[in-house]
Amino acid sequence: MSSPAEAMAANPTPTQNEKSADSLLQIRDLKKRFSLSGDFLEQLRFKGGKLVRHQEYVHAINGVDLDIKRGEALCVVGESGCGKSTVARTVMGLIKPSEGEIRYAGERIDNLSARQLLPYRKRMQMIFQNPYASLNPRMTIQQTLEEPLWLHHPDWNRQNVEAKVYDVMQSVGIDPDWGKRFGHEFSGGQRQRIAIARALAVDPEFIVADEPISALDVSIQAQVLNLLMDAQRERNLTYLFITHDLAVVEHFGTRVAVMYLGTVCEIATTATMFAKPRHPYTQALLSAIPRLEDDRPQHIRLSGEVPTPVNLPSGCVFHGRCPHANARCREEIPHLQTQDDGTRVACHAVEEGRL
Amino acid sequence: MALLEVTNLDVRFGLRQGEVRALRDVNFTLERGERLGIVGESGAGKSVAAFSLLNLIARPGFIAGGSISFEGQTLNTMSERGLRKVRGNRISMIFQDPMMTLNPVLSIGEQMIECLKAHRRISGKAARAICLDKLRQVQIPSPDTRLDQYPHELSGGMRQRVIIAIALLLDPDIIIADEPTTALDVTIQAEIMALLLELCEQHNVGLILITHDLGVVSQVTQRMLVMYAGRVIEQGPTREIINDPQHPYTQGLINALPQMATPGEKLNQIRGSMPSLSNLPSGCAFHPRCDFINRADGQPRLACTQQVPGFVESGNCRVACHMVAEMLEDRRVKEETS
Numbered sequence: 001m002s003s004p005a006e007a008m009a010a011n012p013t014p015t016q017n018e019k020s021a022d023s024l025l026q027i028r029d030l031k032k033r034f035s036l037s038g039d040f041l042e043q044l045r046f047k048g049g050k051l052v053r054h055q056e057y058v059h060a061i062n063g064v065d066l067d068i069k070r071g072e073a074l075c076v077v078g079e080s081g082c083g084k085s086t087v088a089r090t091v092m093g094l095i096k097p098s099e100g101e102i103r104y105a106g107e108r109i110d111n112l113s114a115r116q117l118l119p120y121r122k123r124m125q126m127i128f129q130n131p132y133a134s135l136n137p138r139m140t141i142q143q144t145l146e147e148p149l150w151l152h153h154p155d156w157n158r159q160n161v162e163a164k165v166y167d168v169m170q171s172v173g174i175d176p177d178w179g180k181r182f183g184h185e186f187s188g189g190q191r192q193r194i195a196i197a198r199a200l201a202v203d204p205e206f207i208v209a210d211e212p213i214s215a216l217d218v219s220i221q222a223q224v225l226n227l228l229m230d231a232q233r234e235r236n237l238t239y240l241f242i243t244h245d246l247a248v249v250e251h252f253g254t255r256v257a258v259m260y261l262g263t264v265c266e267i268a269t270t271a272t273m274f275a276k277p278r279h280p281y282t283q284a285l286l287s288a289i290p291r292l293e294d295d296r297p298q299h300i301r302l303s304g305e306v307p308t309p310v311n312l313p314s315g316c317v318f319h320g321r322c323p324h325a326n327a328r329c330r331e332e333i334p335h336l337q338t339q340d341d342g343t344r345v346a347c348h349a350v351e352e353g354r355l
Numbered sequence: 356m357a358l359l360e361v362t363n364l365d366v367r368f369g370l371r372q373g374e375v376r377a378l379r380d381v382n383f384t385l386e387r388g389e390r391l392g393i394v395g396e397s398g399a400g401k402s403v404a405a406f407s408l409l410n411l412i413a414r415p416g417f418i419a420g421g422s423i424s425f426e427g428q429t430l431n432t433m434s435e436r437g438l439r440k441v442r443g444n445r446i447s448m449i450f451q452d453p454m455m456t457l458n459p460v461l462s463i464g465e466q467m468i469e470c471l472k473a474h475r476r477i478s479g480k481a482a483r484a485i486c487l488d489k490l491r492q493v494q495i496p497s498p499d500t501r502l503d504q505y506p507h508e509l510s511g512g513m514r515q516r517v518i519i520a521i522a523l524l525l526d527p528d529i530i531i532a533d534e535p536t537t538a539l540d541v542t543i544q545a546e547i548m549a550l551l552l553e554l555c556e557q558h559n560v561g562l563i564l565i566t567h568d569l570g571v572v573s574q575v576t577q578r579m580l581v582m583y584a585g586r587v588i589e590q591g592p593t594r595e596i597i598n599d600p601q602h603p604y605t606q607g608l609i610n611a612l613p614q615m616a617t618p619g620e621k622l623n624q625i626r627g628s629m630p631s632l633s634n635l636p637s638g639c640a641f642h643p644r645c646d647f648i649n650r651a652d653g654q655p656r657l658a659c660t661q662q663v664p665g666f667v668e669s670g671n672c673r674v675a676c677h678m679v680a681e682m683l684e685d686r687r688v689k690e691e692t693s
Contacts, residue, residue, distance in 0.1 A: 218569070222611035
């Protein structure tokens with residue numbers, strides 16, 4: 001017998017619950033370190049007459065929180081070495097995270113064994129950057145496309161599988177007669193279509209695309225991007241789209257997360273981000289896009305270069321290159337804070353209203 | 356007379372399957388201090404064009420015809436000895452991959468001084484001073500220590516700066532830059548491009564910029580060539596081509612950019628892909644992908660499939676397209692009758 005207002009009061013964090021209801025994938029405080037020091041014996045060093053164990057790590061991801069909502073295309077952008085591909089691979093379970101959790105449709109998937117992960121693999125598929133490397137050169141296209149179907153549908157007969165392969169080849173615009181050919185007989189754009197067909201073959205609901213168009217020519221990029229958008233519309237797909245090309249993000253993404261040195265510095269809807277970038281790094285990144293317009297590039301010049309992820313800077317990872325950094329930035333790590341328009345920014349300067 | 360004049364350049368590759376014509380009928384000039392962009396997709400022949408300017412085409416490729424004239428000297432018939440005086444000295448080159456261009460076993464200083472000493476009689480001390488000056492010009496911090504470091508100790512952006520410093524070392528008249536920023540990140544790319552532009556203006560150096568990135572060309576160059584399947588299909592002032600492309604391929608290329616479409620809408624794609632040079636379609640090489648092979652009255656324009664289009668002048672631009680030629684002809688006839 002409770003009024004809606006009372007129900008709200010009884011449930012102190014309705015927004016939180018709502019969020020988890022419509023988000024397909026949740027990443028919480030994800031960290032990934034890669035050891036640089038080899039095995040145990042290689043880690044031993046003599047130091048001051050003592051044998052000490054010395055370990056060094058590449059800190060690829062340092063505490064990433066992301067929510068991917070059903071039906072959206074979340075783009076992760078950043079420069080090389082910012083950890084965007086590591087996020088993609090960790091989500092797919094191709095590498096195990098060092099810390100943190102990943103939930104898919106509410107279930108934790110980061111600690112599952114390969115066998116336990118199998119049902120999820122059918123629901124989430126990956127498209128890789130380089131279609132020259134992601135297709136097995138010794139398999140025909142038919143075999144390549146059949147393989148995931150045999151694996152995920154052990155009860156299907158040959159007829160089912162062949163019909164499905166035929167369908168999926170048509171849906172990505174490759175001639176089903178090409179099935180007998182091998183990957184090397186195709187151009188880059190056609191290979192990427194085949195890689196997309198392979199991902200779509202098992203009817204996934206979630207696709208991780210790691211720089212899927214970066215290796216392609218401009219006119220082909222448009223074709224593949226259109227294909228990905230059509231697939232999203234027809235199949236109601238959710239994308240995690242990794243890219244460094246901001247022009248593509250502006251066109252393709254529902255929301256954008258900008259990463260720098262293993263941390264997310266800003267998440268916003270695409271329109272908001274491009275209209276009003278908040279984080280100094282996002283501002284510099286957006287100003288660096290070469291545009292067709294007349295005026296000379298007025299880009300924000302960043303001093304220095306991306307620091308090594310082996311020895312992370314203290315405080316904000318961006319402080320060494322940031323024109324707005326102060327003492328607090330050098331000491332305290334900023335956390336993502338929600339702004340009025342829903343943008344989440346990790347920056348002390350924005351928080352203090354200095355920017 | 357222009358500083359660099361390329362006429363009817365024809366480059367072929369003698370392969371087992373027969374001769375492949377990688378480049379034909381390429382004509383352009385470059386004035387002192389001018390910046391020219393060469394745009395095209397992979398396989399269009401833009402890198403072959405750049406390499407052939409300095410006669411750097413390796414076997415089985417060869418320059419089969421045409422001429423490259425630099426200050427009145429013909430580079431393509433010059434002896435190897437004579438060419439060496441031009442390469443790196445008067446015309447220098449920046450390549451795409453900064454890791455491949457620098458010698459990993461020589462320090463930055465050794466590579467720079469080697470280049471200086473190859474062209475000038477100069478003492479080690481004086482050479483080092485010039486190197487330091489050039490490194491400062493490309494804004495490398497603490498150039499003194501950098502000079503004694505090896506390429507692997509520098510980041511990609513720093514290496515590309517060093518390469519620009521080497522390209523500028525002998526105060527050349529022309530720099531040929533083949534995709535100089537493709538291997539770099541966006542923010543670094545913007546910095547390197549701005550630096551290159553600034554230095555070219557400062558020293559009045561001509562720049563031939565090879566790239567697939569229309570954004571970069573539009574911001575850096577004054578004139579541009581668009582290449583397709585070994586031919587130039589459109590050339591003229593960069594602004595005019597970017598704002599009002601005439602050739603269907605150039606139009607398609609510009610319209611296919613995500614920034615030209617409404618976010619979320621379909622991109623304007625060009626169907627199909629570039630043909631292989633060993634198996635070019637008849638007539639205009641672009642016709643199988645072209646949307647304008649029919650005349651205004653719906654009849655197919657036979658010339659497109661049968662005849663290789665020649666250049667027509669359209670304003671300040673030159674376009675190789677039957678459709679554009681027809682349009683111009685119609686306009687001319689109309690003007691004459693009225």
